[in-house]
Amino acid sequence: xxxxxxxxxxxxxxxxxxxxxxxxxxxxxxxxxxxxxxxxxxxxxxxxxxxxxxxxxxxxxxxxxxxxxxxxxxxxxxxxxxxxxxxxxxxxxxxxxxxxxxxxxxxxxxxxxxxxxxxxxxxxxxxxxxxxxxxxxxxxxxxxxxxxxxxxxxxxxxxxxxxxxxxxxxxxxxxxxxxxxxxxxxxxxxxxxxxxxxxxxxxxxxxxxxxxxxxxxxxxxxxxxxxxxxxxxxxxxxxxxxxxxxxxxxxxxxxxxxxxxxxxxxxxxxxxxxxxxxxxxxxxxxxxxx
Amino acid sequence: xxxxxxxxxxxxxxxxxxxxxxxxxxxxxxxxxxxxxxxxxxxxxxxxxxxxxxxxxxxxxxxxxxxxxxxxxxxxxxxxxxxxxxxxxxxxxxxxxxxxxxxxxxxxxxxxxxxxxxxxxxxxxxxxxxxxxxxxxxxxxxxxxxxxxxxxxxxxxxxxxxxxxxxxxxxxxxxxxxxxxxxxxxxxxxxxxxxxxxxxxxxxxxxxxxxxxxxxxxxxxxxxxxxxxxxxxxxxxxxxxxxxxxxxxxxxxxxxxxxxxxxxxxxxxxxxxxxxxxxxxxxxxxxxxxxxxxxxxxxxxxxxxxxxxxxxxxxxxxxxxxxxxxxxxxxxxxxxxxxxx
Amino acid sequence: xxxxxxxxxxxxxxxxxxxxxxxxxxxxxxxxxxxxxxxxxxxxxxxxxxxxxxxxxxxxxxxxxxxxxxxxxxxxxxxxxxxxxxxxxxxxxxxxxxxxxxxxxxxxxxxxxxxxxxxxxxxxxxxxxxxxxxxxxxxxxxxxxxxxxxxxxxxxxxxxxxxxxxxxxxxxxxxxxxxxxxxxxxxxxxxxxxxxxxxxxxxxxxxxxxxxxxxxxxxxxxxxxxxxxxxxxxxxxxxxxxxxxxxxxxxxxxxxxxxxxxxxxxxxxxxxxxxxxxxxxxxxxxxxxxxxxxxxxxxxxxxxxxxxxxxxxxxxxxxxx
Numbered sequence: 001x002x003x004x005x006x007x008x009x010x011x012x013x014x015x016x017x018x019x020x021x022x023x024x025x026x027x028x029x030x031x032x033x034x035x036x037x038x039x040x041x042x043x044x045x046x047x048x049x050x051x052x053x054x055x056x057x058x059x060x061x062x063x064x065x066x067x068x069x070x071x072x073x074x075x076x077x078x079x080x081x082x083x084x085x086x087x088x089x090x091x092x093x094x095x096x097x098x099x100x101x102x103x104x105x106x107x108x109x110x111x112x113x114x115x116x117x118x119x120x121x122x123x124x125x126x127x128x129x130x131x132x133x134x135x136x137x138x139x140x141x142x143x144x145x146x147x148x149x150x151x152x153x154x155x156x157x158x159x160x161x162x163x164x165x166x167x168x169x170x171x172x173x174x175x176x177x178x179x180x181x182x183x184x185x186x187x188x189x190x191x192x193x194x195x196x197x198x199x200x201x202x203x204x205x206x207x208x209x210x211x212x213x214x215x216x217x218x219x220x221x222x223x224x225x226x227x228x229x230x231x232x233x234x235x236x237x238x239x240x241x242x243x244x245x246x247x248x249x250x251x252x253x254x255x256x257x258x259x260x261x262x263x264x265x266x267x268x269x270x271x272x273x274x275x276x277x278x279x280x281x282x283x284x285x286x287x288x289x290x
Numbered sequence: 291x292x293x294x295x296x297x298x299x300x301x302x303x304x305x306x307x308x309x310x311x312x313x314x315x316x317x318x319x320x321x322x323x324x325x326x327x328x329x330x331x332x333x334x335x336x337x338x339x340x341x342x343x344x345x346x347x348x349x350x351x352x353x354x355x356x357x358x359x360x361x362x363x364x365x366x367x368x369x370x371x372x373x374x375x376x377x378x379x380x381x382x383x384x385x386x387x388x389x390x391x392x393x394x395x396x397x398x399x400x401x402x403x404x405x406x407x408x409x410x411x412x413x414x415x416x417x418x419x420x421x422x423x424x425x426x427x428x429x430x431x432x433x434x435x436x437x438x439x440x441x442x443x444x445x446x447x448x449x450x451x452x453x454x455x456x457x458x459x460x461x462x463x464x465x466x467x468x469x470x471x472x473x474x475x476x477x478x479x480x481x482x483x484x485x486x487x488x489x490x491x492x493x494x495x496x497x498x499x500x501x502x503x504x505x506x507x508x509x510x511x512x513x514x515x516x517x518x519x520x521x522x523x524x525x526x527x528x529x530x531x532x533x534x535x536x537x538x539x540x541x542x543x544x545x546x547x548x549x550x551x552x553x554x555x556x557x558x559x560x561x562x563x564x565x566x567x568x569x570x571x572x573x574x575x576x577x578x579x580x581x582x583x584x585x586x587x588x589x590x591x592x593x594x595x596x597x598x599x600x601x602x603x604x605x606x607x608x609x610x611x612x613x614x615x616x617x618x619x620x621x622x623x624x625x626x627x628x629x630x631x
Numbered sequence: 632x633x634x635x636x637x638x639x640x641x642x643x644x645x646x647x648x649x650x651x652x653x654x655x656x657x658x659x660x661x662x663x664x665x666x667x668x669x670x671x672x673x674x675x676x677x678x679x680x681x682x683x684x685x686x687x688x689x690x691x692x693x694x695x696x697x698x699x700x701x702x703x704x705x706x707x708x709x710x711x712x713x714x715x716x717x718x719x720x721x722x723x724x725x726x727x728x729x730x731x732x733x734x735x736x737x738x739x740x741x742x743x744x745x746x747x748x749x750x751x752x753x754x755x756x757x758x759x760x761x762x763x764x765x766x767x768x769x770x771x772x773x774x775x776x777x778x779x780x781x782x783x784x785x786x787x788x789x790x791x792x793x794x795x796x797x798x799x800x801x802x803x804x805x806x807x808x809x810x811x812x813x814x815x816x817x818x819x820x821x822x823x824x825x826x827x828x829x830x831x832x833x834x835x836x837x838x839x840x841x842x843x844x845x846x847x848x849x850x851x852x853x854x855x856x857x858x859x860x861x862x863x864x865x866x867x868x869x870x871x872x873x874x875x876x877x878x879x880x881x882x883x884x885x886x887x888x889x890x891x892x893x894x895x896x897x898x899x900x901x902x903x904x905x906x907x908x909x910x911x912x913x914x915x916x917x918x919x920x921x922x923x924x925x926x927x928x929x930x931x932x933x934x935x936x937x938x939x940x941x942x943x944x945x946x947x948x949x950x951x952x
Contacts, residue, residue, distance in 0.1 A: 018402045019357050019543075019554075023367055044366065065360040065367060065554075066547030091570035093865040106366045225572070252569050254543045257402040260559070261540035262566055264584075267592035272401060286512055286592075289567070289574035289584075321744065321907045322841060340753070343905060344843075353843055354873045426755040427665060524671040526695065528847035530905050544872050557873045558843065565863050578699075613851050613903035614691060615663035615670040 018257060021063050021108025022048065026101055027083070032169040035090045036134060037099055038075065040083045044106065054078050055116030056141040057248060057276045061256045062086065063108030067097045071253045071271070074112060075137040077144035087137040087169065113256040114275050117142050117246065121218065126155040128212045130231055132203050132223025133162050136169055138248050138275075139222045143177070150182065157212045161188040161203035161227075165196045186210055204230040207238075214239030220246045225290075232279055242280035249275050249282075249290050265290050292476040293456040297336055299472040300454075304328045304381060306471060311379035311415060314349055316342055325349060325380060335382070340423050341605060345387050345536035346380045347394070350410045354557035357406065357543070361551035378414040382447075385440035386430045386603040388418055390536030392442050396597040397539055406556070415462060418443030419454075421491045427606030429619055431492065432499035435603060438488035450483040499619045501590075501600065507625045508591040514626065515579065521621045522582035524614050529560035531608035531616075532585065537601045540566075561585050586621060637735075637804045638685045641707065644733060644801060645680040648705040654731050655702030660689040667743055667754050671696065683707070685803075687741040687762050690785065692897045694719060694853035703729045709737040711787070713796030714895040714930025715853040721930075721937045722893065724856055734799035736807040739780070739788035741767065742902075746783050750776065781815060787898030787911060790816030798933045820912045835880055841906040842879035844872070848900035848910055849886060854893040861885060883910065887917045892938030894918055895930045924950060 028040035043049050054074055063069040076085035088098050101107070127146060131139045146153050158177055162168050168187070178185040188199040188206045199206060203223065212219075219240050221231045228247055235245050251263040251270045258272030266286030268274070282290075295303060307313050308328060316335040317326035324344035360369050395411065398404035420438035424430075430437055440446055444463035447454040455476050458464045467473065511517055532538045542559035546552050559566060561584050567575045575581050593601035602618075609617050632640070645657045661672035661682040669689045672682055673696060693706055694715035708716060713732060719725040741762070743754050750757060750769050759770040767783050769776045781789065790813055795806040823831060846862075849855045861869050862882060869885065870878040887894070896918045901911040921927055925946070927938045 016403075017358075017371060017405045019405070019556075020369060020371065023369075063545075063554075065362075066545050066552045068545050069543060069554075093868070096866070106362075108367075108369075250569070251574070252567050254541075258400065259397060259402070259404055259539075259541075260543065261561065261588075262559070264588070264592065266587075267595040286509065286587075287584075289580060320838070320841070321748075322905075354875065423756075425753075523673040524696070526847070526850040528850040528903070529843070529845040530847050530903075533843050533845050534905060542872055546871055546873060555873045559872075560845075563846070609665065611905045613847055613899070615665060615668045617664040617670075620664055 019110070019255070021061070021069075021110045023106055024084075024109045026103055026105045026107065029101075029103060032087065032171075033167050036087060036167075036169055038085055038087045038170075039098070039101070040076075040085050041107070041109070042084060043109075050081065052081075052084070052112075054112035055119070056145045057117035057138055058112035058114040059138075059256070059271075059275065060086065060109050060111030060113065061253075062098070063110070064094060064097045064101075065108060068094045069108070069110075069254070070094045071113075071256055073138040073141070073248070073275075075140050077141045077148060079145050079148035087134060089134050110256065113271055115273065117220065117276050119145070122146070122220075123152050124154060124216075126213065126215070126217040127153055127157070128217055128219040129156070129158045129160075130203060130207055130219060130221040130223070130235075131158070131160045132227040133167065134169060135221075135223030135227070135248075136160055137222075139220060140170055140173060142220065143173075147180070147183075154216070155184070155212075156182060157184045157186070157210065159186045159188070159203060159207050159210060161190065161201075161206060161223075163190045165189055165193050184210075184212075202230075203227055204234045207231060208234045211238060214241075214244065218244050218246060222248050225250075242283055243278055245279035246276060247279065247282070249277060251290060292481065293467055293473040294450070294453045294476040294480055295456060295473050296453050297333075298452075300336060301330070301333045303470065303472050304333070305330060307379055307381070310469075311377045313379045313381055314346065315381045325382075328381070339382060339419075340421070340425060341384050341387070341428075341607075343534065343607070343611065345390070345534065345605070345607065346383045347387065347390060347536040349378060349380060350391065350414060351394075351407055351539060351541070351558075354555050355406060357554045357556055359551065359553040375410050375413050378410070379417060380414060381417045382419040383416050383443060384421060384605070385418060385435055385437060385442070386428070386605040387536050388416055388440050388442035389430075389435055390603040390605070391416075393537045393593075393597075393599055393601055393603065394539045396599070400597075415466065416443040416445075418446045418459075420446065420448045420488060422449045422487065424491060424495045425606050425610060427497060427609040428495050428604060429497040429499050429606060430604035431495045432497075432501060432619075433600060433602060433604045436488075436492060437495055438491050448484040448487055450480055450487055453480070455480055455484040497606070497619055499604070499622055504600070504622065505591040505594050507627065508587050511625055512583070512587065517626065518579040518583045521624065522579040525562070525578060525582055525616055526614060527562050527564065527578055527581065528613070529558070529562055530611050530613065531618075532560035532562055533558045534607045534611060535602075536605060536607075537589070537603055561588070586618070590622065632804045634685055638683065641685060641733065641735070641803050642680050642683050644803070645683055645705060645707075646677050648731060648733075649675070649677040649680065653703070654705035656700050657683075657705045657707075658693050658696050658700070659683045659707035659733075660685070660691070660693075663688075665755065666757070667741075667760055673700070685735060687739070687760075688743070689735075690740045690899070690902055692851065692853055692899045695851060697725045697730065697853070698856040703731070705731040705733060707733050707735055708796050708799070709735050709740075710791060710793035710796050711737075711895055711897040713798055714793060715897060716930075717798050717933050718893050718895060718930040718937075719853060719856075720933060721935060727933070731801075732796060732799040734796035734802040736795040736802065736804050737788075737791075738762075738794065738807055739784040739791065741780075741783050742785045744907075746778075749778055749782065781812065785898050785902070786816050786819060787896050787915075790896070792928065793931065797931065817915075819909060820915060823912055836876050838908045839876040839879040839883070842874055842876070842908060843906060844874040844879065844882075845905065847903040847905065848883070851899040851903040852890070852894075853897075854890050854895075855886070861889075883913055887913050890914070891917055892921050892925070892927060893929055 023044040024041045030038040059071045059073040061069050072086040075087045177183045192200045253263045254260045256271045258269040263270040313328040314325040315328045316339040323342040325346045398407040418440045444460045446457045540559045541556045589601040648654045660669040663670040720727045757771045765780050767778045790811045
């Protein structure tokens with residue numbers, strides 16, 4: 001996937017300093033699960049609100065001044081300009097600090113970075129979205145993007161799995177997608193509870209059972225590395241070629257723009273040449289350190 | 291026509307340059323050699339200077355630098371950028387260190403412009419000084435460099451005994467010569483002395499590194515875990531080689547908060563540290579051999595793939611300063627020679 | 632035994648240890664790629680042991696590698712190294728049965744920086760350095776210079792209380808008795824103690840402004856074996872990752888506190904520092920304090936308990952105020 005045209009982003013940069021964040025304000029907070037929150041935010045500078053150009057699958061670097069900066073994907077769709085969203089799971093000092101924010105809080109935002117999903121390669125194709133846990137966040141941006149341009153795409157299958165019913169994210173979206181007759185929505189949990197009446201099973205297993213056709217199809221999978229490692233072989237079994245499988249990779253990042261060095265896989269930077277890669281590209285990686 | 295200057299006039303020259311630039315020259319404190327601001331001190335570096343422990347890259351990418359500061363008031367946060375940098379002049383930079391700057395330029399200019407480094411780079415003049423006494427750990431010649439000549443500086447000086455021969459390399463260098471006193475025209479004898487000095491210095495660089503097909507050889511050995519475990523077993527995963535290397539540039543970004551105000555800093559980081567790639571749930575380079583492999587392959591294989599230049603200028607600091615005498619030239623020489631078809 | 636004979640005996644012993652499968656690894660010193668340097672040799676291959684050497688430049692503390700290697704290790708140990716090994720055994724980090732200590736009685740290691748200062752040349756310009764009894768002969772530019780050995784040994788070697796390992800499985804050469812010269816060893820530190828508090832603070836502020844946070848001091852230390860060092864903690868964050876002098880100083884102070892009772896004054900921290908920060912001035916201060924308060928010297932008795940995990944009713948409590 002070529003590094004996308006960044007000239008439009010360059011226009012967007014503040015004061016010619018790529019490291020200086022924009023100020024954004026938290027407008028809404030949604031508790032997805034006990035340790036995951038979605039934040040709706042928007043630029044303090046109203047002039048930037050209308051202009052912000054990004055693609056599904058791109059990420060931003062969010063700062064809490066005084067604590068630090070971390071990358072999170074933009075989980076809202078670029079077709080919905082009224083809000084920008086990102087979803088955070090509590091794992092460390094910065095994410096804990098993010099969870100302590102209230103509506104109206106000011107944080108920093110740098111972006112959009114990364115290559116984003118290749119929408120042109122998905123046009124006129126059947127799309128199979130496979131998501132695990134919080135991996136639904138980057139896919140969600142793409143799914144809404146696709147739905148908002150529905151006639152450009154063919155069938156949509158969404159297979160979403162989490163550890164337990166309490167870990168389901170974006171429940172409001174799952175409801176909408178379930179209602180949508182043009183979408184085949186399959187939700188599963190690794191382990192059910194007393195109230196769960198839906199499917200039980202790991203995502204790769206359920207994918208194999210649902211068995212979407214590989215004919216004129218593209219599969220986009222996001223989730224924990226272990227899930228991805230088992231999903232690709234299943235897709236291959238179903239007839240998907242490596243070019244038909246797309247995923248996002250996650251690595252520790254700081255600058256987000258291919259300078260600080262730490263997110264490299266061989267000569268590629270996940271922040272600059274990814275995070276979206278096809279399995280064909282991944283197979284060609286020099287290093288397996290991702 | 292080249293110029294020359296007597297070594298006795300160097301102090302006066304640096305004082306004069308100091309009127310227009312912040313001049314940095316080799317200096318020694320507590321036995322540690324670095325480039326420090328010239329403030330009329332004695333020019334004894336002319337006697338002991340071979341190459342510094344802290345490379346002049348630190349003038350362009352300091353150990354730590356403020357990226358911006360922030361404070362909060364009732365209107366919210368305010369971010370302030372640091373003041374613009376002064377014009378600097380680095381006097382006495384060696385060809386390997388000057389080449390190193392052109393190597394890391396490529397990263398800081400790629401796709402996004404790094405304002406902090408490029409701003410300083412634009413405002414820094416380089417007065418190169420050819421080596422007379424290379425270390426036994428130097429191997430610049432193996433990387434296509436000369437210890438005595440450089441196209442990466444603005445002016446190039448060659449030691450011809452009691453004087454330095456001065457050659458202008460760039461337009462900035464020519465302009466600088468026009469403004470400078472204490473210079474005389476060099477004679478044919480001076481030029482001949484310079485040739486001889488260069489020949490002698492170059493012959494002293496004896497350490498060799500075979501760079502033929504190096505990237506290919508590394509690629510074909512990439513998955514040879516036994517090889518990498520063997521060559522990495524005595525590495526102690528400190529950051530000396532990377533933090534002092536003039537072609538290393540990896541950095542960390544962190545915030546400092548004091549009550550309600552603070553700053554965001556960037557500071558040196560190293561791929562040798564285990565936490566460099568650590569994520570909450572996993573660390574792709576937990577094992578030491580992976581980190582050693584990353585450092586070697588990044589410099590000699592990945593960087594050339596992206597930028598067509600090896601990220602090494604043969605300065606030898608990594609060999610001289612490593613506490614366990616881990617030697618990159620030995621490691622690369624011991625690579626299994628097979629090349630993938 | 633001459634150095635040559637001792638080297639040969641060492642190589643033979645190491646080879647037989649590997650051949651008889653008594654150990655999986657041999658850890659020792661080999662010639663470095665730079666003059667007057669040695670480098671650690673860690674090998675499973677019995678042919679590699681022919682590279683083992685014994686010379687006055689074996690400064691590294693090889694006990695460092697015991698916490699990384701899996702399997703049984705035959706380790707070459709000078710007196711100070713053996714103290715570190717004993718300390719690791721006491722901490723339960725290394726199992727005594729898994730280590731074969733090959734003791735090398737040591738007459739002190741030569742500090743190259745001291746030679747460079749006295750000779751006025753850097754080590755790659757010096758032709759030869761040989762120890763002859765209590766003198767060191769430095770050959771350069773065709774002439775020879777004799778220097779009393781006490782002027783060029785490491786400071787910590789001058790204070791050495793255990794030149795010959797007490798705990799060992801084999802000893803390569805005749806034992807050497809201890810002849811510590813505390814005065815000479817402390818010379819640099821005593822100069823610091825003569826300064827006022829204010830001057831000392833300024834001294835350390837200046838020294839730690841050079842620190843680049845390479846963590847070589849921590850990584851060469853056998854007693855620093857934590858999987859996750861306190862500098863890597865984010866909650867709470869003890870020090871910034873920015874190398875400001877305040878944070879650099881606090882890092883070293885906390886490190887010394889963590890090492891109290893386990894540091895054996897091997898001097899590696901100061902030797903490894905690329906920017907010449909006199910780290911031993913801090914660690915020796917802690918070492919002496921531990922000796923004074925608890926009458927304890929780390930790594931001397933294999934059966935002793937680690938200092939800070941052990942309490943005797945008879946212990947002095949005069950530091951409680």
